[in-house]
Amino acid sequence: MLLNGKQLAQKIRSELKNIVTKKNLNPGLGIILVGERVDSATYVRMKKRACDEVGIRNIDVMLPETITQDELISKVDELNDNVLVDGILIQLPLPKHIDEREVLNRVLPEKDVDGFNAINIGSLALNDNPKLTPCTPTGVIRLLKEYDIDLEGKDAVMVGRSNIVGMPLALMLKNENATVTLCHSRTKDLSMYTKQADIIISACGKVNLITADMVKEGVIIVDIGINSVPDATRKRGYRLVGDVDFENVKEKASFITPVPGGVGPMTIAMLLKHTIDSNLSLVNTNSPS
Numbered sequence: 479m480l481l482n483g484k485q486l487a488q489k490i491r492s493e494l495k496n497i498v499t500k501k502n503l504n505p506g507l508g509i510i511l512v513g514e515r516v517d518s519a520t521y522v523r524m525k526k527r528a529c530d531e532v533g534i535r536n537i538d539v540m541l542p543e544t545i546t547q548d549e550l551i552s553k554v555d556e557l558n559d560n561v562l563v564d565g566i567l568i569q570l571p572l573p574k575h576i577d578e579r580e581v582l583n584r585v586l587p588e589k590d591v592d593g594f595n596a597i598n599i600g601s602l603a604l605n606d607n608p609k610l611t612p613c614t615p616t617g618v619i620r621l622l623k624e625y626d627i628d629l630e631g632k633d634a635v636m637v638g639r640s641n642i643v644g645m646p647l648a649l650m651l652k653n654e655n656a657t658v659t660l661c662h663s664r665t666k667d668l669s670m671y672t673k674q675a676d677i678i679i680s681a682c683g684k685v686n687l688i689t690a691d692m693v694k695e696g697v698i699i700v701d702i703g704i705n706s707v708p709d710a711t712r713k714r715g716y717r718l719v720g721d722v723d724f725e726n727v728k729e730k731a732s733f734i735t736p737v738p739g740g741v742g743p744m745t746i747a748m749l750l751k752h753t754i755d756s757n758l759s760l761v762n763t764n765s766p767s
């Protein structure tokens with residue numbers, strides 16, 4: 479059965495739009511884009527379009543590749559201080575000369591809609607009422623819950639340990655009482671772990687990393703990877719695939735996400751949700767008691 483992230487994301491977006499209209503909210507998302515990477519510009523464009531659709535204002539901060547650490551930090555501070563900004567998104571990756579961790583930690587935790595600030599990651603690790611959690615992992619958990627997939631006691635293998643996807647998702651699986659194995663590029667024998675798994679989540683960016691011989695019958699598969707492969711039959715000359723050999727693995731899986739149309743749309747839906755959640759809690763904090 480397909481885990482249809484596209485459909486769920488659309489449902490969430492229309493619910494959010496209704497909340498904005500009914501409560502007469504005026505949420506704002508500050509978006510910092512540094513440099514001119516084509517992929518980053520595309521992601522920002524998609525996020526801005528989604529914001530427009532649900533009624534979130536964008537406050538664009540386009541900065542040159544040559545910006546210094548101090549200049550970038552002061553731009554983050556401006557957004558932190560701006561009462562019309564409820565959420566701050568810093569499009570990654572930042573240029574190599576920038577200390578990414580310092581910049582992400584500068585975002586006020588209550589405006590950290592991407593959930594990358596060390597304080598928010600800390601709350602997630604401690605399972606101490608985490609509020610703003612990274613969007614892609616949050617979207618994955620939301621998608622699994624939509625299909626009534628109970629994670630408690632499941633053997634879950636998370637492949638990939640990045641700070642923005644694999645590591646926080648492993649923490650979320652742990653918080654949902656799954657038994658979690660976190661694999662990465664130094665894992666000696668990946669298939670030894672995946673063959674035992676009730677659920678496999680891959681976030682690596684490697685085509686055909688997970689093949690049918692590596693999974694057991696009935697496995698649940700979430701494919702976060704996005705890879706472009708040449709395809710002469712497509713107008714643009716390529717198509718997007720995940721990390722999983724979808725055609726063969728789907729024959730053994732009980733549930734599987736497609737790429738595209740699985741996790742990707744959920745990431746954006748969670749960004750919108752976090753921005754509106756922040757608006758609601760900041761408005762409440764700022765209003766006289």
Ligand code: NDP
Nearest residue numbers: 638639640643662663664681682683702703704741742745
């Ligand atoms: P990173 O490059 O930061 O991390 C990749 C991870 O994969 C690393 O932990 C790496 O291990 C691990 N890895 C690489 N090769 C292997 C291998 N052969 N076996 C096991 N583990 C391996 O990427 P991100 O986490 O940022 O993104 C991962 C993928 O997810 C990408 O394809 C990205 O495009 C996609 N993505 C999709 C999103 C969505 O919304 N659908 C959102 C964000 C990302 P090590 O740590 O040892 O290097």
